[in-house]
Amino acid sequence: MSVQNSIRDMFFEESEELLESLAEGLALMHSGSHNDETVNAVFRAVHSIKGGAGAFKLSALVAFAHRFENVLDEVRGHRLGIDAEILRTLQRSADHLADLVEAARNRDEGENPQTAEFLAALNVCLGSTPEPGAADVDETFGFAAITVDLDDLGPAEATEGQSYTITFCPHPGLYINGHDPALLMATLAELGAMTATPDLSKLPDLAAFDAGKPSLAWTIQLATEAEESAVRDVFEFVEGLCDLSIVQNTATQPADTEEKVESAVAVAIKVEAPIAEVPLQPEEAKGQPVLAKSDAEVDAGNAERSGPKPTLRVDLDRVDRLINAVGELIINQSMIAQRVQELHLATDADVVNHVEDYRLLARDIQEAVMAIRAQPVKPLFQRMSRIVREAADSTGKSARLVTYGEGSEVDKTVVERLADPLTHMIRNAVDHGLETPEGRIAAGKDPVGTIYLSAAHRSGAVIITIRDDGAGLNRRKILEIARKKNLVPADAELSDAEIDALLFLPGFSTASTISNLSGRGVGLDVVRNAVTALGGRVAIASTVGQGTEFTISLPLTLAVLDGMVVSVAGQVMVIPITAILETIRPGLDEMHMVGTSDRIISVRGKFIPMIDVARGLGFTRPPNHPEPRTLLLVETENQGQCALIVDRVFDQRQVVIKGLDTNYGAVPGVSAATVLGDGQIALILDPDAIANNRVLSAANPWAGAKLNEGKSLAVA
Amino acid sequence: MTIKVLAIDDSRTIRSLVQKVMGDAGFDCALADDGVQGVARFHEDPPDVVITDINMPNMDGYGVIAAIRGGAIHRNVPILVLTTESAPHLKAKAREAGATGWIVKPFDDAAIVSVVRRVTGARA
Known part of the structure; x- marks a missing residue:
């Protein structure tokens, strides 16, 4: 893999994390328990995605992130208050940003049809009239490289070109900002033939010398083929930090190129000494308070940093090698234990104790190694709130997601492979589980349905439950459908649990009309297969009028x-x-x-x-x-x-x-x-x-x- | 002598890109994740040039510039600001804060190298 590609992969990996913190921050804003730092973190997440995307020329992603960032910047600057409507737009934009990242990862070049809609929604937040798409893109890509590409220009043989008279008098600020007139002139010399004449007239006697006052100046003659803008660009960074005039000479003054360049270099060397010393003195007095302030800032920064613990990124292969080796260790330990047992030694024999210590140590090491692969289910759960939002929107229902036990940790593979089945079950819960708002009101319930998603550790397993507070399973209908589809004989008499279990049969779908949500050709049988493949099992429980609960139990480790x-x-x-x-x-x-x-x-x-x-x-x-x-x-x-x-x-x-x-x-x-x-x-x-x-x-x-x-x- | 660059950015992607481009140009490039770490690294091993992001947690780019310019030593090391902002007032703000120059993201490999050469006096 090329370095470029591996950095590209890194970008997507990082984007994944940034999207997570974005979702997390927005959720905090949603619950009202946010502060300025929350909003800053949300802003930075979008900003960083934009920055990285730009590096890989992912223009669609950059354009959208840019607009998104504009809105967040307004929020960050307290120029835009957040209300339910804006939060909704922000959350949807975050979802869309995730889609665009995914599309970019898959090198999907097609334009996302929804982008325009989301851009418009973001524009509404900004209170501006929606600009045409082209304008958006222009604005985003307006930041063409502002530095002159010196390599293209090269040292010019300026005989045919123009010549300029440049007067240049650096202010102290120029030195303070880390500039060096000698380097500026060296850059200038790359454009063509240059002579620089120091103007020492303003230089006072050494006794009266005040480095805080501009006293050194140069008059430069430059003969170049380059445009005036290229000459000005050399001074771009020092604009405002010097007195500068660039005047094009009316008549070209042919010059002995080599000699003049040499003299320029000589001047450059000469001025180097004062540069090092000039800024020191006037800054000494001013420097102290600034230093004190910056130290305070550093401390404040440190205090705030109590949150994230230091982490180490390790290649997954290395972890897996370690896990394999630990597996061998456990096997080796049990072999030794068995051999020792076969010796029928006294139970207090030294070797028996050592073998027992070995067993405990091996177990400790095994647990510690497994913990490396363990990951919290939080990112997985966070993704589900989007699924609930989307499912609710497309079915005309109102729903919220409540999660518990997000910190529960599961093997990395389990987290990854659980995404699809969980998504499906959450969609099902909204689509089939919850009633319509009217139906809920009629049943005396809150019109907004709730999906509970929880994770917990129980006796060596992870239990994940997906519960809705909907109407519960309609068993009569399930049985009817199963009979119609010949999944059960017409005369079979089934218990409630057996009827519920019918949902897991291949090809079973209770939706009377295939909704665009759950009816995607995937049934609960696929969910169960996915869970079984992970060594887990799914169970279902339902109470009429109160809701349905799916319980997935999974082994803590796959090893x-x-x-x-x-x-x-x-x-x-x-x-x-x-x-x-x-x-x-x-x-x-x-x-x-x-x-x-x-x-x-x-x-x-x-x-x-x-x-x-x-x-x-x-x-x-x-x-x-x-x-x-x-x-x-x-x-x-x-x-x-x-x-x-x-x-x-x-x-x-x-x-x-x-x-x-x-x-x-x-x-x-x-x-x-x-x-x-x-x-x-x-x-x-x-x-x-x-x-x-x-x-x-x-x-x-x-x-x-x-x-x-x-x-x-x-x-x- | 090899030019030593210190790149400060909270984005892993950008850090890696800068490091790669600097490495390809034959420069040494140290990295820091945020402003606080960047300033600490700066004083541990003073570089010839600093390239810093603006929007970062803990201490932003302006904070980095203030801390370096306000320091007792190496305060005039060139500091380049790596920013997605091209608005003139933001450039002016960076300059007022004490930045030596700026590079607009997404950056062109040749351009960033030429700017680094320009402010450090390193020749190709």
């Missing part, structure tokens, strides 16, 4: 898993603890045959299908192997509860997840592998996939549902 170690047909395997409800050793009378090969078990009066894991994975047991009687009751996504048949349960432990894909490809029923303490490789099972596998081969997918209802049961 380690709490698992139950079992054996299946002589193979050691791991089943994720999160899926297991309980372990059962049923009596023979509790297990029943259904048809020729399927078996069910009755657990507390409920019939649950039994799945032989060995058979599901294609293993065969030796003929004289005793019939396995250990069952793991698991909760699956699609099939409700199932009982997995395993040969033996060893213990519960934390295992490091090792991906299988590169070596194995996809193995149905197996999600990953791990290395156990004794060096054995064990497969990590995916109970959902195992349950689905079994059902796929069965004729009627809803047999399970009927069984659960205890009806039409054929017990052999």
